[in-house]
Amino acid sequence: MAQTKTMIGTIRDCFESENQLQFPQFLTMISLDSDEAAQLELAKEFLFASKSDSDKRLALEYFYINQCYQELQCFIEINKESMNELNQELAIIYQFMLDIRNGKPVHEIRTNSKSVSVKHPELRCLKYFLHIEVDIKVYNYERIGYYLNKIQKQLRHVDNPLFITFFQIRMKILLFQYYWKRNELILARKHAYEALQMPHHVKQKAKLHLDLALSYLYEDFQSSVYHIEEANYIASCLDDQKTLEHIANHTYPFICAHFGEVDGVSTTDPIEKAHLEIAKGNYQLAKTMLEHLDIVTPFTQYYLGLATRKQHFFIYSYQHFMEKRSDHFFARLPLKASEGLGI
Incomplete structure (x- = not known):
C-alpha cells in the first residue's frame, strides 16, 4: 500500500514537471519495482490523468487487452470527444468491439463497421481484429489465420512501439485459440506460453491459464490443476471476483468431474452439478x-x-x-x- 501511494505521488510529479512522461516510458518505469497487479492500477491512474492524444489512444488497447471494459468505455467516450481525427476513428472501432462483447447482433456490427476509415495502419490492424472478433462470436475460427496474416503485414507500418507490443499480445492469444480449436495443441501451447511471458496484460493471463487448463483435458489432471491455481492466484491478486467465480463454479468443477476427482467439489452451476x-x-x-x-x-x-x-x-x-x-x-x-x- 505504501509503495502504491509513493507511485501515485510519482504520477503527480510526472504531470507537474516540464518534460511530461508518456505512457510507454511510464510503463517501463513502474515495471522496474512493482508487480503486474500493481502496475495495472498505476497505469489506470496515469492514463486518466494524461492529456496526451497518443496516451488516450494507447489506453483503448491497454484496457481492451486487460479486459477492463468499464475503463475502456470511459476512454471510448474520451476519444470520441477528441479534436484528433485518429482518436475519434479508433473510438468507433473499439465501440464495435465492446458491442460484440455486450451481445449486440453480429450482423449489425458487420454492416456498420464497413464505413469505418482505414487510412492509418493502426486502424487497418484494428479493422482486421474486429473481423476476427465477429468470426469468433459466431464460432468461425477458421478465418483467424487469414486475418492475422493481414495484421502481421500492417504491423511494420505502425510507428508506436507500444501499440505494436499490444497488438502482438493479441495475436499470440488469438493464435493460441486458433490452434487450440484445431486441436493442434503443441502449437497452441507454444503461443500461449509466449503470451504469458509478455508484459502489460495481467488480467488476461488468468483467462489464458484457464484455457490452458482445459487444453490438458485428454492428458493430465495435475497439469490442468496447475493452470487453475495460477489463474486463481492472478485473479486473487487483482481481486477479480468475476474470474474467481468462474473458476470456482465452472472451470474447476468441470475439470474435476471430467477426471473423476470429485471429493469435496461443488458448484452453483446447474449443468456442472449434473456433470459432477x-x-x-x-x-x-x-x-x-x-x-x-x-x-x-x-x-x-x-x-x-x-x-x-x-x-x-x-x-x-x-x-x-x-x-x-x-x-x-x-x-x-x-x-x-x-x-x-x-x-
Missing part, C-alpha cells in the same frame, strides 16, 4: 437434472449421452461442436465417450 453427479455414478439423477434445464448445448447433450449411454446424444454433441463451432478440440469429448462406451 455423472462422475459420482448417479446417472439417473444427472439425467433428471439435465432434462429439467431449458438449455441445449453440445455440452449438455454430451452429458446426457454419459448419463443415458445413448448414442444419439453423442452424435448431436459431436456434430454441433464440429459444424456450428468449428471446435475440433471439444468435439473429442463425445467422440471419445462414444468409443469408450463401445456404442
Whole structure:
C-alpha cells in the first residue's frame, strides 16, 4: 500500500514537471519495482490523468487487452470527444468491439463497421481484429489465420512501439485459440506460453491459464490443476471476483468431474452439478437434472449421452461442436465417450 501511494505521488510529479512522461516510458518505469497487479492500477491512474492524444489512444488497447471494459468505455467516450481525427476513428472501432462483447447482433456490427476509415495502419490492424472478433462470436475460427496474416503485414507500418507490443499480445492469444480449436495443441501451447511471458496484460493471463487448463483435458489432471491455481492466484491478486467465480463454479468443477476427482467439489452451476453427479455414478439423477434445464448445448447433450449411454446424444454433441463451432478440440469429448462406451 505504501509503495502504491509513493507511485501515485510519482504520477503527480510526472504531470507537474516540464518534460511530461508518456505512457510507454511510464510503463517501463513502474515495471522496474512493482508487480503486474500493481502496475495495472498505476497505469489506470496515469492514463486518466494524461492529456496526451497518443496516451488516450494507447489506453483503448491497454484496457481492451486487460479486459477492463468499464475503463475502456470511459476512454471510448474520451476519444470520441477528441479534436484528433485518429482518436475519434479508433473510438468507433473499439465501440464495435465492446458491442460484440455486450451481445449486440453480429450482423449489425458487420454492416456498420464497413464505413469505418482505414487510412492509418493502426486502424487497418484494428479493422482486421474486429473481423476476427465477429468470426469468433459466431464460432468461425477458421478465418483467424487469414486475418492475422493481414495484421502481421500492417504491423511494420505502425510507428508506436507500444501499440505494436499490444497488438502482438493479441495475436499470440488469438493464435493460441486458433490452434487450440484445431486441436493442434503443441502449437497452441507454444503461443500461449509466449503470451504469458509478455508484459502489460495481467488480467488476461488468468483467462489464458484457464484455457490452458482445459487444453490438458485428454492428458493430465495435475497439469490442468496447475493452470487453475495460477489463474486463481492472478485473479486473487487483482481481486477479480468475476474470474474467481468462474473458476470456482465452472472451470474447476468441470475439470474435476471430467477426471473423476470429485471429493469435496461443488458448484452453483446447474449443468456442472449434473456433470459432477455423472462422475459420482448417479446417472439417473444427472439425467433428471439435465432434462429439467431449458438449455441445449453440445455440452449438455454430451452429458446426457454419459448419463443415458445413448448414442444419439453423442452424435448431436459431436456434430454441433464440429459444424456450428468449428471446435475440433471439444468435439473429442463425445467422440471419445462414444468409443469408450463401445456404442
